[in-house]
Amino acid sequence: MQKIIKMNASKLLCFLAIFSLLGLQSGRSYTTERVVLVIIDGLRYSEGLGDVTHAQVPHMGALAEQGALVSDFQNDGYTYTSRAIPAIWCGAWTTINTFSDPTCNGASNNTTELPTVFEYYRKQLSCPADDCIYTLKELCPWKGSLDPDYGMDYWPLYHAVGSTDTDVWHETETIIANQAPRLLLMYLADVDHAGHSGVWDDYLNAITTADSLIGELWTTLQADTAYAGKTTMLITNDHGRHDYDFTGHGDECMGCRHIQLLAIGPDIQSGLVSDVPRTIPDIAPTIGELLGFTTEDATGTAMLELLDQTTETVRDDRGVLPASLALNNVYPTPFNSQLNIEYELIDPQQASINIFNLGGERVWTREVSVQGTGVHRLKWDGNDQAQNVLSSGIYIVQLSNQNHFLSQKVLLLK
Numbered sequence: 001m002q003k004i005i006k007m008n009a010s011k012l013l014c015f016l017a018i019f020s021l022l023g024l025q026s027g028r029s030y031t032t033e034r035v036v037l038v039i040i041d042g043l044r045y046s047e048g049l050g051d052v053t054h055a056q057v058p059h060m061g062a063l064a065e066q067g068a069l070v071s072d073f074q075n076d077g078y079t080y081t082s083r084a085i086p087a088i089w090c091g092a093w094t095t096i097n098t099f100s101d102p103t104c105n106g107a108s109n110n111t112t113e114l115p116t117v118f119e120y121y122r123k124q125l126s127c128p129a130d131d132c133i134y135t136l137k138e139l140c141p142w143k144g145s146l147d148p149d150y151g152m153d154y155w156p157l158y159h160a161v162g163s164t165d166t167d168v169w170h171e172t173e174t175i176i177a178n179q180a181p182r183l184l185l186m187y188l189a190d191v192d193h194a195g196h197s198g199v200w201d202d203y204l205n206a207i208t209t210a211d212s213l214i215g216e217l218w219t220t221l222q223a224d225t226a227y228a229g230k231t232t233m234l235i236t237n238d239h240g241r242h243d244y245d246f247t248g249h250g251d252e253c254m255g256c257r258h259i260q261l262l263a264i265g266p267d268i269q270s271g272l273v274s275d276v277p278r279t280i281p282d283i284a285p286t287i288g289e290l291l292g293f294t295t296e297d298a299t300g301t302a303m304l305e306l307l308d309q310t311t312e313t314v315r316d317d318r319g320v321l322p323a324s325l326a327l328n329n330v331y332p333t334p335f336n337s338q339l340n341i342e343y344e345l346i347d348p349q350q351a352s353i354n355i356f357n358l359g360g361e362r363v364w365t366r367e368v369s370v371q372g373t374g375v376h377r378l379k380w381d382g383n384d385q386a387q388n389v390l391s392s393g394i395y396i397v398q399l400s401n402q403n404h405f406l407s408q409k410v411l412l413l414k
């Protein structure tokens, strides 16, 4: 269904600004036009993607296969929420200032010393508040900076609604349908609260809920014409939990420090597990790189290693062994009824070609074995394994054997 978004003058200006800018650190241009950031408060890595069975996080596990995961991502500062979340926004560990907040009946509230990613985005790209929305449960939201060059004129629009993560998701779903902001942050608080409650099963259930909401979020984005195929989603945590006691956090133990950074979207490599060490301040500059604005007071840097290398057609994602197979050329893209997949199997071996949708679902598979040296070609008609017609969108073609995964994205246009 085609969605009609009211386009006023300021939204139009912002829209044009996004199209005119390149990635500022790298000079590259990206397919990404929208970014959705999800923060799951206080999820310890060992119950998240650090558990290889993905028992609590099957949806994020599926997304990780089609996106990029940073295996060594850390909170390198304060492992508690009131400092770590502002560090995610600011791309730096920032001082927090208190003030009496008139929008919260004069209660004491916090601002950041440094500008936030929302302020950089809105000011540099001339984007109105309803293009930059922050959803959370009914709390008085901590505010951005009072920096003279940025400040409250560029804060995001806060939607603090409901009392559970599920409520926050329903509000976010409505916002996606109605306002379609280009920069959206969804903050899920329940995992941390359940952890502090001391009831292990409540903690695990909160993780399972957050994971399924994220699955719904990505499915919703891929079914929405404003977002499908041009949205990058980043999922992270502010901190973990003690490795010796899940009910608390706040020190320098690895359970508190080691957290998740999962990225998925049209410019993100598929199936990559990056071992480049990264930390919380690298998130905001990565968003700036994709959307085309600078995060000038950030201390972090954009995670360029997660992004597609446009000139590279053959890649060993895991870097384990020299590749004994190659995905030479996949063309044309976009395609309508015939995709040509050219590949090489260098040694006698069993390999397979799988095609995934952006939801991480495998839609087509074919076993291939060595048929002599040289380039072989396989055709795909754009139908699934049961010969059902698939909808238009980005698909990932993956050639893999036991050790290597080589992927390319293609666009199917019906």
Ligand SMILES: [Zn+2]
Binding pocket: 042, 081, 192, 193, 196, 249
């Ligand atoms: Zn906590």
Ligand SMILES: [Zn+2]
Binding pocket: 241, 242, 243, 248, 249, 250, 251, 252, 253, 254, 255, 256, 257
């Ligand atoms: Zn700890």
